[in-house]
Amino acid sequence: MLLQTALTAGLVLATCLCGEAAAQSIYTCVDAKGRKITADRPIAECMDRTQQELTRSGRLRREVGPSLTAQERAAQEEKEKLAAEARAREVEDKRRDRALLLRYPARSVHDQERITALAQIDEVIKAASKRTVELAGQRKAINDEFEFYVKDPAKAPPELKRRLEENDSSAAVQKKFIADQEQEKKRVNLRFDEELVKLKQLWTLAGAAPASPASGAVGKAGPAKAAAKN
Known part of the structure:
Protein backbone atom coordinates (compact mmCIF):
# COMPACT_ATOMS: atom_id res chain seq x y z
CA MET A 1 0.00 0.00 0.00
CA LEU A 2 2.82 2.38 0.90
CA LEU A 3 4.69 1.46 -2.29
CA GLN A 4 1.62 2.18 -4.42
CA THR A 5 1.11 5.53 -2.70
CA ALA A 6 4.74 6.52 -3.32
CA LEU A 7 4.53 5.58 -6.97
CA THR A 8 1.33 7.57 -7.39
CA ALA A 9 2.87 10.62 -5.75
CA GLY A 10 5.93 10.35 -8.01
CA LEU A 11 3.79 10.20 -11.11
CA VAL A 12 1.79 13.23 -10.01
CA LEU A 13 5.00 15.20 -9.33
CA ALA A 14 6.51 14.23 -12.69
CA THR A 15 3.28 15.21 -14.45
CA CYS A 16 3.34 18.61 -12.76
CA LEU A 17 6.95 19.22 -13.69
CA CYS A 18 6.40 18.21 -17.28
CA GLY A 19 3.33 20.36 -17.43
CA GLU A 20 5.25 23.40 -16.21
CA ALA A 21 8.09 22.79 -18.67
CA ALA A 22 5.66 22.42 -21.53
CA LEU A 68 16.78 45.93 -33.57
CA THR A 69 15.92 47.23 -37.00
CA ALA A 70 18.06 46.12 -39.93
CA GLN A 71 19.86 49.47 -39.80
CA GLU A 72 20.45 49.17 -36.05
CA ARG A 73 21.73 45.62 -36.42
CA ALA A 74 24.12 46.75 -39.16
CA ALA A 75 25.35 49.60 -36.95
CA GLN A 76 25.84 47.24 -34.01
CA GLU A 77 27.72 44.73 -36.16
CA GLU A 78 29.94 47.50 -37.51
CA LYS A 79 30.62 48.69 -33.95
CA GLU A 80 31.52 45.16 -32.86
CA LYS A 81 33.75 44.75 -35.93
CA LEU A 82 35.62 47.98 -35.19
CA ALA A 83 36.04 46.96 -31.56
CA ALA A 84 37.44 43.58 -32.62
CA GLU A 85 39.84 45.26 -35.04
CA ALA A 86 40.98 47.64 -32.30
CA ARG A 87 41.64 44.71 -29.97
CA ALA A 88 43.58 42.92 -32.70
CA ARG A 89 45.67 46.05 -33.35
CA GLU A 90 46.41 46.37 -29.66
CA VAL A 91 47.58 42.75 -29.51
CA GLU A 92 49.75 43.25 -32.61
CA ASP A 93 51.22 46.48 -31.22
CA LYS A 94 52.19 44.73 -28.00
CA ARG A 95 53.75 41.86 -29.95
CA ARG A 96 55.71 44.32 -32.09
CA ASP A 97 56.88 46.22 -29.01
CA ARG A 98 58.14 43.02 -27.38
CA ALA A 99 60.01 42.07 -30.55
CA LEU A 100 61.55 45.56 -30.78
CA LEU A 101 62.71 45.45 -27.18
CA LEU A 102 64.24 42.02 -27.64
CA ARG A 103 66.09 43.16 -30.75
CA TYR A 104 67.36 46.39 -29.18
CA PRO A 105 67.87 45.89 -25.44
CA ALA A 106 70.07 49.02 -25.28
CA ARG A 107 70.63 52.29 -27.15
CA SER A 108 74.11 51.24 -28.25
CA VAL A 109 72.70 48.21 -30.10
CA HIS A 110 70.23 50.38 -32.00
CA ASP A 111 72.89 52.98 -32.86
CA GLN A 112 75.27 50.33 -34.18
CA GLU A 113 72.62 48.84 -36.44
CA ARG A 114 71.90 52.30 -37.85
CA ILE A 115 75.62 52.80 -38.54
CA THR A 116 75.84 49.44 -40.30
CA ALA A 117 72.74 50.06 -42.43
CA LEU A 118 73.97 53.47 -43.58
CA ALA A 119 77.46 52.16 -44.26
CA GLN A 120 76.07 49.50 -46.59
CA ILE A 121 74.25 52.15 -48.60
CA ASP A 122 77.39 54.29 -48.69
CA GLU A 123 79.32 51.37 -50.17
CA VAL A 124 76.71 50.99 -52.90
CA ILE A 125 76.88 54.73 -53.65
CA LYS A 126 80.67 54.52 -53.73
CA ALA A 127 80.55 51.74 -56.33
CA ALA A 128 78.03 53.67 -58.44
CA SER A 129 80.15 56.82 -58.21
CA LYS A 130 83.19 54.88 -59.37
CA ARG A 131 81.21 53.62 -62.33
CA THR A 132 80.13 57.20 -63.08
CA VAL A 133 83.77 58.29 -63.21
CA GLU A 134 84.55 55.43 -65.60
CA LEU A 135 81.68 56.47 -67.85
CA ALA A 136 82.91 60.06 -67.82
CA GLY A 137 86.32 58.86 -69.00
CA GLN A 138 84.72 56.84 -71.77
CA ARG A 139 82.63 59.85 -72.77
CA LYS A 140 85.77 61.97 -73.09
CA ALA A 141 87.32 59.39 -75.41
CA ILE A 142 84.14 59.31 -77.50
CA ASN A 143 84.09 63.11 -77.72
CA ASP A 144 87.70 63.07 -78.86
CA GLU A 145 86.78 60.72 -81.70
CA PHE A 146 83.84 62.95 -82.63
CA GLU A 147 86.27 65.83 -83.14
CA PHE A 148 87.00 64.33 -86.56
CA TYR A 149 83.35 64.79 -87.56
CA VAL A 150 82.62 68.23 -86.09
CA LYS A 151 82.03 69.77 -89.52
CA ASP A 152 79.75 66.93 -90.63
CA PRO A 153 78.42 64.83 -87.68
CA ALA A 154 76.31 62.77 -90.10
CA LYS A 155 79.51 61.12 -91.33
CA ALA A 156 80.29 59.75 -87.86
CA PRO A 157 80.37 55.91 -87.90
CA PRO A 158 77.23 54.16 -86.57
CA GLU A 159 79.39 52.32 -84.02
CA LEU A 160 80.60 55.63 -82.59
CA LYS A 161 77.06 56.95 -82.40
CA ARG A 162 75.92 53.76 -80.66
CA ARG A 163 78.71 54.07 -78.09
CA LEU A 164 77.69 57.66 -77.41
CA GLU A 165 74.05 56.68 -76.86
CA GLU A 166 74.99 53.79 -74.58
CA ASN A 167 77.30 56.04 -72.58
CA ASP A 168 74.59 58.67 -72.12
CA SER A 169 72.08 56.01 -71.09
CA SER A 170 74.45 54.37 -68.60
CA ALA A 171 75.40 57.72 -67.09
CA ALA A 172 71.72 58.59 -66.62
CA VAL A 173 71.08 55.22 -64.96
CA GLN A 174 73.96 55.72 -62.53
CA LYS A 175 72.82 59.25 -61.71
CA LYS A 176 69.30 58.07 -60.90
CA PHE A 177 70.64 55.10 -58.95
CA ILE A 178 72.78 57.35 -56.74
CA ALA A 179 69.84 59.71 -56.16
CA ASP A 180 67.66 56.74 -55.17
CA GLN A 181 70.30 55.55 -52.70
CA GLU A 182 70.49 59.01 -51.13
CA GLN A 183 66.73 58.87 -50.64
CA GLU A 184 67.11 55.41 -49.14
CA LYS A 185 69.56 56.82 -46.59
CA LYS A 186 66.95 59.37 -45.58
CA ARG A 187 64.33 56.63 -45.21
CA VAL A 188 66.69 54.52 -43.11
CA ASN A 189 67.49 57.44 -40.82
CA LEU A 190 63.79 58.26 -40.48
CA ARG A 191 62.97 54.65 -39.59
CA PHE A 192 65.67 54.52 -36.94
CA ASP A 193 64.56 57.89 -35.56
CA GLU A 194 60.97 56.67 -35.23
CA GLU A 195 62.12 53.42 -33.65
CA LEU A 196 64.26 55.33 -31.18
CA VAL A 197 61.29 57.39 -29.98
CA LYS A 198 59.37 54.17 -29.30
CA LEU A 199 62.37 52.41 -27.80
CA LYS A 200 62.97 55.19 -25.29
CA GLN A 201 59.44 54.62 -23.99
CA LEU A 202 59.92 50.85 -23.89
CA TRP A 203 63.28 51.11 -22.15
CA THR A 204 61.74 53.38 -19.53
CA LEU A 205 58.82 51.02 -18.95
CA ALA A 206 61.18 48.05 -18.77
CA GLY A 207 63.36 49.86 -16.26
CA ALA A 208 66.35 49.63 -18.55
CA ALA A 209 69.24 52.05 -18.53
CA PRO A 210 70.21 52.34 -22.22
CA ALA A 211 73.79 53.26 -22.95
CA SER A 212 74.34 56.86 -23.99
CA PRO A 213 75.19 57.20 -27.68
CA ALA A 214 78.32 58.90 -28.90
CA SER A 215 77.50 62.52 -29.68
CA GLY A 216 77.73 63.84 -33.20
CA ALA A 217 76.85 62.39 -36.57
CA VAL A 218 76.60 58.70 -37.18
CA GLY A 219 79.76 57.31 -38.71
CA LYS A 220 80.44 54.45 -41.06
CA ALA A 221 80.87 50.76 -40.29
CA GLY A 222 82.73 48.09 -42.21
CA PRO A 223 82.31 47.86 -45.99
CA ALA A 224 79.34 46.05 -47.42
CA LYS A 225 79.41 43.60 -50.29
CA ALA A 226 77.37 45.73 -52.67
CA ALA A 227 78.11 47.44 -55.93
CA ALA A 228 76.23 48.87 -58.85
CA LYS A 229 77.19 47.92 -62.38
CA ASN A 230 75.68 48.95 -65.64
Missing part, protein backbone atom coordinates in the same frame (compact mmCIF):
# COMPACT_ATOMS: atom_id res chain seq x y z
CA ALA A 23 3.59 25.42 -20.52
CA GLN A 24 3.97 28.63 -22.49
CA SER A 25 6.15 31.41 -21.11
CA ILE A 26 4.83 34.65 -19.72
CA TYR A 27 6.28 37.90 -21.03
CA THR A 28 6.17 41.09 -19.01
CA CYS A 29 7.47 44.61 -19.46
CA VAL A 30 6.80 48.29 -18.83
CA ASP A 31 6.03 50.11 -22.07
CA ALA A 32 6.94 53.65 -23.12
CA LYS A 33 3.84 55.00 -21.34
CA GLY A 34 4.80 53.37 -18.06
CA ARG A 35 2.20 50.62 -18.28
CA LYS A 36 3.09 47.13 -17.11
CA ILE A 37 2.03 44.65 -19.76
CA THR A 38 1.85 40.87 -19.47
CA ALA A 39 1.27 38.43 -22.32
CA ASP A 40 1.94 34.86 -23.38
CA ARG A 41 4.14 35.97 -26.28
CA PRO A 42 6.72 38.72 -26.95
CA ILE A 43 5.02 42.09 -26.44
CA ALA A 44 4.91 44.32 -29.52
CA GLU A 45 4.68 47.50 -27.43
CA CYS A 46 8.02 46.61 -25.78
CA MET A 47 10.04 45.60 -28.81
CA ASP A 48 12.23 48.65 -28.20
CA ARG A 49 13.06 47.68 -24.60
CA THR A 50 13.98 44.69 -22.44
CA GLN A 51 11.25 42.16 -21.65
CA GLN A 52 11.26 39.48 -18.97
CA GLU A 53 10.32 35.94 -19.90
CA LEU A 54 8.82 34.13 -16.89
CA THR A 55 7.65 30.61 -16.24
CA ARG A 56 4.01 30.02 -15.27
CA SER A 57 5.13 29.94 -11.65
CA GLY A 58 6.61 33.44 -12.00
CA ARG A 59 10.26 32.36 -12.06
CA LEU A 60 12.52 34.44 -14.33
CA ARG A 61 13.60 32.35 -17.28
CA ARG A 62 15.56 35.00 -19.20
CA GLU A 63 15.57 38.61 -20.30
CA VAL A 64 14.87 39.38 -23.93
CA GLY A 65 16.72 42.40 -25.32
CA PRO A 66 15.09 45.02 -27.51
CA SER A 67 14.56 44.06 -31.14
